[in-house]
Amino acid sequence: MLKSFLTYIAEKDLFLPEDNILLAVSGGMDSVVMAHLFHKQNLISP
DSSP states (O other), X not given: OHHHHHHHHHHHTOOOTTSOOOXXXXXXXXXXXXXXXXXXXXXXXX
């Protein structure tokens, strides 16, 4: 899943590594998984 996540970000040019990202997390499973993937790749700080 992590590889697919990173591939999608790269293919769609969603953001650059130096960009600041704000995630809104509702607590639902999709939001928690998204936050986990961003954190796993050090794209956000805890």
